[in-house]
Amino acid sequence: MVDPDGGPAGLYYDDEEPEEAPARSGIPVKRFAQVAAAVAGLAVVVSAVIYGPTVMRVFNQSDTTIKSPDKVGAFTLDTSDGAKAAAEYIRDAIASEVSLDTSYGLIYREGDTNAILVAGTARIWNPDASLKSALAVVSDDKGGVRDLKDVNPGPLGGTMRCGVTKVDDADLSVCGWADNGSVGVAMFSARSATDSARAMLDLRNAVEHR
Known part of the structure; x- marks a missing residue:
């Protein structure tokens, strides 16, 4: 039997070209997912390294309490109505x-x-900022707290600073502390900033408890 087109019987050729397979996406999805997961994991690790210690300090100092002992060294608590006011x-x-x-x-x-x-x-996440805000309150409009210096915070840690401010044309020594569980500010009359730093340390150790 002869093919009407002249070819051998039973042999036919399709003139249509075969369809090409769809081109693969240029984005390696699996690889992209792996990279994204690695980046996310690294971000978690970095965050833990940077913020982990702060979180732990805040947690460990969340039980801080303030007491008011009647005597702290040579200081005596004034319980008069005027002092309280x-x-x-x-x-x-x-x-x-x-x-x-x-x-x-x-x-x-x-x-x-x-x-x-x-x-x-x-619960204080930024002790430096809280201390700065607290110290700003005790100064008037004549220059704030000047000569502010870091001083020894003692065994309770955190940050403690002392300086001088002017109130009603009189100089007062000012000291403040801040940690992840508390903030304190004290104004001292008739006492130098150096002596006030020592007195503040005594007061803080007596009133702050964890």
Whole structure:
């Protein structure tokens, strides 16, 4: 039998060219997913390294409490109504700038020296910023706290600074501390900044507890 087109019987050729397989996407999806997962994992590790210590400190210091002992070294707590009113006034001013869960205003006296102390507790993620806000409250419009210097924070750690501010044309030494569980600020009359730093350390160790 002869093919009508002249070819051998039973042999036919399709003139249509075979369809080409669809081109593969240029994006290696699996590889992309692997890279994305690796980047995400690295981000978690980096975040843990950077923020992990802060989270642990905040957690470990979340049980901080403030006490008001009647005596701290040579200082004696003034429980008179006038002293309470003055301390509460400053406490309210600081509490309005620094978010605190609990706060206390205390006045301690030693001879001619008055120490007005405001301290409070909270979960504090940025102690430096909280201390800066607290110190800004106790100054007036004549230059803020000047000559501010870091001082030894003692066994409780965190940050502690002391300087000088002017109130009613009189210089007062100012010291403050902040950690991940508390903030405290004290103003000292008739006492140098150096002596105030030592007194502040004594007061802090007596009133702050974890």
